[in-house]
Amino acid sequence: MPPSILLLLPALALSAVVFLAPFVWLASTSFRTQAEGSLLLADGLSFDNYVRLFADPFFLEVLLRTLAYSAITTILSLIVALPVARFIVTRAGRLKGILLALMLVPLVSGALLPSLGMLHLMGPLGVVNGAARLMGLPTVKLLGTPTGILIGLVQSFLPLMVLPLVNTLARLPTDLEQAAASLGAPAIAIWRRVILPLAMPGVVAGSVLVFCATFTSFVTPQVLGQGHIATFGTVAYQQAGQVLDWPFASALAMVALAMIGLLQAAIAIGSRLIRRQEAL
């Protein structure tokens, strides 16, 4: 072992204390139970929490709903992000740096601020409904509805889709599009046959990021759902913070983690298969 590895020790020690140890504690807690009416952990390990999670239709519904929100948010983000990323790469010119910095703002400002902003936009007296009322149009209920949550989720996590897409699109030689055009491809065919297939790495990276971020999101569904709509994040929070059932909350967290792990593994295997096929 080269002595330079020793230089990693401080960082490894810090990670072990602040990340690994709580994780191990979380994992082990998920196999514990609380006695009726007690907050103390009972002795012994069991799968009770997991059995309850998958047996109770409520939690199963929450799981499926969260998966559906994640999938829809991912697809919507992709639809919105592709033209944005393309614009930043091909047309923005000197504005490119500014636009990328603006894209980063919602990422670095945390989840709460944008959600509170969305609250003002989508509330019954907010900008959207206020404008609708002024124009004599019917108002729409957005807060506390899936639509409102999805709008908020797309808004929060759009940068996670745009940034990887900008990265891959910027690496596409413009020659390829020109070649396609000269061979008779109109813009739509250029997108479908050239840009999208070659942007796949960015699409996959962005989709994984948005999907995982959505699946584990808590603030956005909590604030914009107004407590009416339960997702994985809000239920875990309720169990840990209000019901004080830490073992069950831990089990929820472990399931979320397992979902993300499965997704990552599926994509890793999938892309390796594709690469092997291409190499043939």
Added chain:
Amino acid sequence: MKDYLHIEDVTKRFGETDVLKGISLTIPKGDFVALLGPSGCGKSTLLKIISGLETETAGRIRLAGEWLAGVPAFRRDIGVVFQSYALFPHLSVAENVRFGLDMRRMGRAEADERVREALDLVKLDGLGDRMPRQLSGGQQQRVAIARALAIRPRLLLLDEPLSNLDAILRKSVRVDLRELHARVGATTVMVTHDQEEAMSMADKVAVMHDGAIEQWGSPEDIYERPATAFIGTFVGNPPASLVTARRHLSGGWSVGESAWSPDPALAERLDRVRNLEVRLGLRAERLDLVEHDAPGAFAAELTSSEYLGGERLLHFLVEGHRVAVAHAGAVPAIGAVVGLRPRAADVMLFDINTGLRIDTQ
């Protein structure tokens, strides 16, 4: 069709810069034409405008009787071979060639046949299943050509087709492209900065300089009768050397500080020049090495010598002007002063102010 491709007063302006300053060109069907010029002369922009990938600021273009204004690139039926080849990296060789046919919604059997035929034409039969990155540079280029030819284009545009190939391959591809053109007969416009490529491959050459066509003619025209001093010093290997000669009030001539007495035939041509000064364009293979005080010669100091196999290229200084001479005989010592005698009929005369060739013959 004598005016198959007709370019009329095409200009292109990027912001404040005039990249093309009124280009007019008429190319007959089946010709192989080169746009030759140094980088930045606007030749690639002209190619892009013909293909529709760039829009002209003013002027118009007609191809096979159809005005192209407003016709988008994808409806022009113009095959383009890009300098980078621009092969689709995610598609196999055959899929690359088939791309344009798919866009035309050609039936499977017919497209298969076309793809096979196009790959045959560029001698890549059997490599259809390979991916572009598995091919050598030369093979990639041939895929790009097959892909452009598969759509049976009305016009084939080649953008610096040889610049990404190594020197040895370049010479053989030059011949291959010529032979391919003879077989296919597609009207072809090639952009190149390499005068040797343009001269050896094209039926006709448009020499471009600074956004304008300086000369349009056969390679022989351009070599023997360059329209301007710029062309003389751009074309040829090595290009022509320029020497400034001045007329004295007494009627004699000098080069720099030294008196020069041109031979009678040349003196007669020089006498028809109106200015006091004139630029002499000298071809390396048309200068004789003589004694430094021989009649009709100017004194020159040998500065270096390159062995080219069979002959040498000698570099002289003539009163501050660099002059190259192709020479097969004994080589003087570096630093020696000898005489260079131009052959009267072979000296090109250029106007000292405009650079235009003065036709005195």
